[in-house]
Amino acid sequence: MIGREKPEATAVGFDRPLLLTARQDLVGYAGGLTGRAVLFSIAASSVLAVLLIFAFIIREAVPFLLRGNDAAAGLSLANLPTRLGELFGSDQWHPEASVAPEFGTLAILAGSLYVTVTALAVGVPVGLLTAVCLSDVVPFSVRQAVKPVVELLAAIPSVAYGFFAVLVLAPLIQKHLDVPTGTNVLNAGLILAVMAIPTIVSISEDALSAVGRDLREASYACGATRAETLLRVVIPAAHNGIIAAVLLGMMRAIGETMVVWMASGMAAQVPAPWWDLAQSVRTMTGTIAQEMGETVVGSPHYHALFVLGLVLLVFTFSLNLATETLLGRMRRQGGKKP
Amino acid sequence: MSMRTLKRLAVAVGVLAAGMAAAVAQGPAKALLVDGSTTVGPIADAFAEALMRKDPALSITVKKTGSGDGAKALVDGLCDIATMSRFMKDKECKAAVEKGFLPVAHAIAMDGVCVVVHPSNPVSGLTADQIRGIYAGRIANWKEVGGTDAPIVAISRDTSSGTYETFDGLVMKSEKMAAGVETVGSNPQMHVRVSTTPGAVGYVGLGFVDEKVKALTVNGIGPSKKAIASGVYPVSRPLFLFTRGYPELGSTIHTFCAFYLTEEGQEIIEAKGFVPLTNY
Numbered sequence: 130m131i132g133r134e135k136p137e138a139t140a141v142g143f144d145r146p147l148l149l150t151a152r153q154d155l156v157g158y159a160g161g162l163t164g165r166a167v168l169f170s171i172a173a174s175s176v177l178a179v180l181l182i183f184a185f186i187i188r189e190a191v192p193f194l195l196r197g198n199d200a201a202a203g204l205s206l207a208n209l210p211t212r213l214g215e216l217f218g219s220d221q222w223h224p225e226a227s228v229a230p231e232f233g234t235l236a237i238l239a240g241s242l243y244v245t246v247t248a249l250a251v252g253v254p255v256g257l258l259t260a261v262c263l264s265d266v267v268p269f270s271v272r273q274a275v276k277p278v279v280e281l282l283a284a285i286p287s288v289a290y291g292f293f294a295v296l297v298l299a300p301l302i303q304k305h306l307d308v309p310t311g312t313n314v315l316n317a318g319l320i321l322a323v324m325a326i327p328t329i330v331s332i333s334e335d336a337l338s339a340v341g342r343d344l345r346e347a348s349y350a351c352g353a354t355r356a357e358t359l360l361r362v363v364i365p366a367a368h369n370g371i372i373a374a375v376l377l378g379m380m381r382a383i384g385e386t387m388v389v390w391m392a393s394g395m396a397a398q399v400p401a402p403w404w405d406l407a408q409s410v411r412t413m414t415g416t417i418a419q420e421m422g423e424t425v426v427g428s429p430h431y432h433a434l435f436v437l438g439l440v441l442l443v444f445t446f447s448l449n450l451a452t453e454t455l456l457g458r459m460r461r462q463g464g465k466k467p
Numbered sequence: 468m469s470m471r472t473l474k475r476l477a478v479a480v481g482v483l484a485a486g487m488a489a490a491v492a493q494g495p496a497k498a499l500l501v502d503g504s505t506t507v508g509p510i511a512d513a514f515a516e517a518l519m520r521k522d523p524a525l526s527i528t529v530k531k532t533g534s535g536d537g538a539k540a541l542v543d544g545l546c547d548i549a550t551m552s553r554f555m556k557d558k559e560c561k562a563a564v565e566k567g568f569l570p571v572a573h574a575i576a577m578d579g580v581c582v583v584v585h586p587s588n589p590v591s592g593l594t595a596d597q598i599r600g601i602y603a604g605r606i607a608n609w610k611e612v613g614g615t616d617a618p619i620v621a622i623s624r625d626t627s628s629g630t631y632e633t634f635d636g637l638v639m640k641s642e643k644m645a646a647g648v649e650t651v652g653s654n655p656q657m658h659v660r661v662s663t664t665p666g667a668v669g670y671v672g673l674g675f676v677d678e679k680v681k682a683l684t685v686n687g688i689g690p691s692k693k694a695i696a697s698g699v700y701p702v703s704r705p706l707f708l709f710t711r712g713y714p715e716l717g718s719t720i721h722t723f724c725a726f727y728l729t730e731e732g733q734e735i736i737e738a739k740g741f742v743p744l745t746n747y
Contacts, residue, residue, distance in 0.1 A: 223644075225626040225635075226641070228641055295656065296659060299660075299663060303663070310649065310666075310667075311664065312660065391652075394649040394650075395650040396650065397646050411650075419625040419627070419652050420625060420626055421627075422625075425532055
């Protein structure tokens with residue numbers, strides 16, 4: 130008995146005094162406080178970075194919005210309506226013209242829209258079907274092998290996709306669809322779809338898997354076939370995650386730069402007729418990437434590019450917020466039955 | 468402290484001060500500020516690099532803000548050399564004279580832009596007006612300029628490239644390009660697009676013309692080094708350095724402005740895709 134007590138006491142460390150001295154107390158308190166402060170500032174720095182990006186882009190965009198065509202004139206709110214009218218009321222983008230430069234962004238906004246919608250039209254069905262197939266159709270071992278391979282698509286650098294678009298896909302489109310130019314909406318849309326598919330597959334597969342086995346079995350027990358279970362039960366139950374997947378894929382498509390720069394043709398026009406996907410367009414990202422490099426700092430062109438950047442940022446930011454909300458709902462639903 | 472130590476100290480301080488004064492006096496003479504054209508910028512960059520490698524005490528800063536801003540900076544005394552892809556305008560010359568100096572031009576190279584099409588295209592030459600018509604959207608089919616019945620895919624460069632500036636100034640003459648004109652970001656990409664698109668027309672620097680694309684004659688004159696250097700080819704222009712008066716012989720400014728006359732300078736100009744005025 131006596132022999133056992135002693136080692137036990139030292140093992141738990143009861144030889145340390147329970148009462149701290151005032152100095153130890155202070156050191157411990159200060160240490161805890163510093164630790165919290167360091168961790169907080171690290172966490173806050175990324176939030177701060179986002180805020181600073183917003184502040185910087187707005188600061189650089191404002192001179193264009195508030196200044197008339199005279200570069201020397203001061204800023205004035207009175208110029209805002211005409212500037213907005215010019216930006217969003219015209220499709221003529223001639224920022225570097227020596228006589229009467231024009232800053233109409235309609236064609237560029239339309240270009241972003243065309244490319245993104247085409248990418249989603251191809252990528253969403255393919256991505257969703259792949260996700261359904263992986264989660265509910267093929268055996269688990271196949272899923273374990275295929276999913277990483279699909280996700281690997283996301284690891285290919287976008288400039289490699291761009292080269293593929295220009296060197297391989299563009300001549301193919303020209304030859305087989307018999308259109309004059311191969312760098313067009315279709316080309317950019319197809320490549321962007323391939324780039325968005327890993328995101329869509331990965332997240333919507335997660336959402337489908339998160340729908341519990343109990344729901345599926347309950348459905349089978351009611352006499353539903355496998356297809357009915359999938360379409361009427363599993364997919365509706367996973368809809369938040371699936372929509373989030375689509376939105377994330379959309380963000381990938383709308384924010385992608387290198388590929389659209391190389392594959393879209395970069396012609397600042399709205400396709401006419403509107404359904405002609407074989408025409409070249411130009412996107413916001415491509416325009417910024419192409420023109421920012423040598424633009425004279427402080428010129429209207431420079432600030433106009435920041436306005437485009439602001440539009441893009443607001444767009445992706447709101448998409449991101451929507452995705453976060455939906456993903457949050459999916460996570461909450463994962464635990465309890467809907 | 469003895470008298471001797473004091474003397475020694477005084478001498479040391481004197482030497483130090485003299486050294487610092489010399490360094491201060493030498494500093495500005497060895498620093499060179501170059502500002503101006505984005506087209507000439509790459510040549511100026513490479514010149515600066517080569518000269519600084521030869522003389523490590525030299526410090527040359529090259530800024531690329533555009534020909535107009537370069538001229539303005541030269542007149543205002545904000546730079547020593549202005550790089551310009553055009554000659555000074557009357558207004559700029561007048562401003563310089565009012566400031567008390569004569570702007571002196573040093574032509575250092577020629578810039579030529581070749582209009583290229585797919586090798587299968589039967590068209591072998593266009594006039595400058597026809598090219599302008601194509602890029603402005605007035606001519607949309609190859610049969611209008613003597614080719615087959617196929618739509619023209621006009622491809623231009625991004626507005627920030629010097630090649631675009633040259634083409635815009637010499638062919639478009641400030642007329643705006645049509646919205647349907649595609650743009651690419653580099654000479655190699657232009658080369659790829661034109662060589663893979665049968666209906667395409669584009670323009671590249673002379674260094675990018677090979678058997679995969681066909682260079683057209685412009686107003687009947689084919690692009691060759693000789694035609695560009697002699698200024699016969701219509702889409703060519705001289706590139707200038709401008710200084711405040713003719714630089715003092717042997718000064719850093721003079722070395723920089725005369726560097727194009729050296730063999731190394733010629734190699735740099737050729738490597739950057741321009742046509743040198745010398746022939747070694």
